[in-house]
Amino acid sequence: MKKTPLILIIDDNPINVKLLEIILKKEGYRAISATNGPDGRHLAEKQRPDLILLDIMMPGEDGFDTCKQLSQRRETTDIPIIFISAVEDTTSKVKGLNIGAVDYITKPFERAEVLARIRIHLKLKLANKAIIEEQAARLNQIHEAQDAILVKPEEIPEANFAVTYVSVLEAGGDFYSVFSVGEDIFGYFVADISGHDISTSFTTAALNALLNQNANPMYTPVETMKTLNILLKKMLNDGQHITACYAHLNRPGSILSIVSAGHPPVIYIKANGEIDVLENPGDILGAFDRVSFNTIRVRVSKGDRFFLYSDGIIEGFGENKKSREQGIKELVDACFNTCQISVTQAVEKIMTSLFPGDTKPEDDIVLLGVEV
Template sequence: MEYPTTGREGDKSRPPRILIVDDEAINLETLAWILREAGFEPLRADSGPKGREMASREQPDLIILDIMMPGESGFETCGKLTADPVTADIPIIFISGLNDVDNKVKGLRMGAVDYVPKPFAREEVLARVKVHIRLRQGMRALLAQQAAKLAQIRDAQQAILVAPDDLPEARFAVRYVPALEAGGDFYDVFPWTATVMGYFVADIAGHDLGASFVTSSLKVLLRQNTGPLFTPVETLKNINSVLASLLRDGKHLTAALVCLNRVRGKLTLVNGGHPPPILVPAGGSPASLLAADGDVLGAFATVQFGRIERRVAAGDRIYLYTDGLIERFGPEAKAREQGLADLLAACVAVAGQPLEAAVDTVMRGILDAGRPADDMVFMGIEV
């Protein structure tokens, strides 16, 4: 049988709730009495399936689970609870008359945090319950602190990214989706000279916090090495020289740098191991990939970069992106070549939309396939 419960996870005024799962009524009532007398709120279920349903719905602070139950054993119930993301982090204490080492070890290997033998003593039960609730509360507090720090890093990282409204003359739209709170992809848009606009997209190897810290350096390096004193190739070579002396453990980045002179209708691309930008002409000519092989940045002291110059006309669009848009892993695995073909087709399909809407439409179609495992930057530029 199942007993009614009250309260919900997140109510800070309620006492900690303990779910007891046991097919013997005497054990349920005895444990409930022990816990209630100590100030806890007991929840009760007399079978594994009912206990799992209640754990999912009520989110107790801890579960006390009997091993020997008819039908679904406590081991089976534990395995299903720890495999379910909704209940996986709820600590489980086994109780059982099977007081041998093998059963204790089996329970701990299945994800339980402790083991109390029958007949159970009041002080032992309460001591173990208190310890594991405190541990869970401490872990949650630690995770909350880490999340707050990540949010600060994310906010700082977002603050250095240029928004289209900040530079309307650049005529670009962009979407940035980090896989973590702080991502390892980076973009920048800036005036190179009075008539040339610079567009930069980079992908730091990995998407951990170490990668995210590199992005703040890129902003400074770009601004120090761009302008009329530098060619685009010199810019990337200078950045590579700095990064090669700083990056460790195989860390590197790919990058694409586009310089666009709208007055002369000239586009210059310098590529450092990055996926090829997509060019969609305004007049209905076929779209194409601006493929230019080049070395990655930060891995080698001496590098060579691919370089392309193209004539462009008003209304043409160039799309820069990171490889999170064209690669999929896991159940939705997709070959890089197929992902690139799909992205090119998507860019062509939105040619009639305003640039902002076009970028949104393409990105929405990619995100509909599932949360990315890698950071994503997608930038559209209109000549």
């Protein structure tokens, strides 16, 4: 049986709510309502509407705050939000779109415009779902070898990176990729896939394909990660998940943007030797239907460096067991001691420092260093 779209109205004015309910129900939509932001968010999480019509000027929590919180909650992050408000200045419209809304209608509204915009965004939601399902189906055709998909520094020298990849077993659980996102804009991606069986080879190939399809100028790093999550959720086995870090380096704009999915922090070293450990919370990939991520933006300068890595670098087992904090401190110290040498030499020296002599890693390892 075909499901009738459910629209949630959040507005403190009962006349506006009633009017919208009449308009929607006459067109065959189902409608529910709330008169304030907190109640609206609760309804959205409980009922999972197909679209939300949201007022801005409400007592207590205004519409901007409500939209921001809905966008950050994994249960509601994918619900299209249309602001419908008497506030009509451009600044407010842009602010609303930037915090997660898909459209903006000014009051007094016209019935035809409201319905037209609702139809458009419901269609877009369905079209996006169809595209994602098509991409998921194509993943079944990927059977490339794991090592063949790992890009080498000489293949993309303008990205100015060096990398060490160590797989403890034949089917490694770690993955990295470096790719062009635009003119002199590059993406650096490191992931750790739970489990170490033959299926991880398929998963790394799938990740590579998904990044090629979804990391481009049309999508922000957060949008790319959310799309990856939707597809990985369909593909991964029960209980399997991925931690990942996506660093987006815009060299012309001198901006480094970092999005993390439950991954260890990026080590950032300025050209003058100052070091920052960039902790960035975010949900893991492939475990939840809806996820939330944050973006850290850093203004960079020529000569700055940053390091992405998997947790095999900072963890120890058995006699070499150590805390995460201790492991990060050791890595930071090792990175600091390589400031005066090339990034290629730095990656080699860091590995030698952390695994001296015949010491072998007990887990898969990726260490990826980048110089701005």
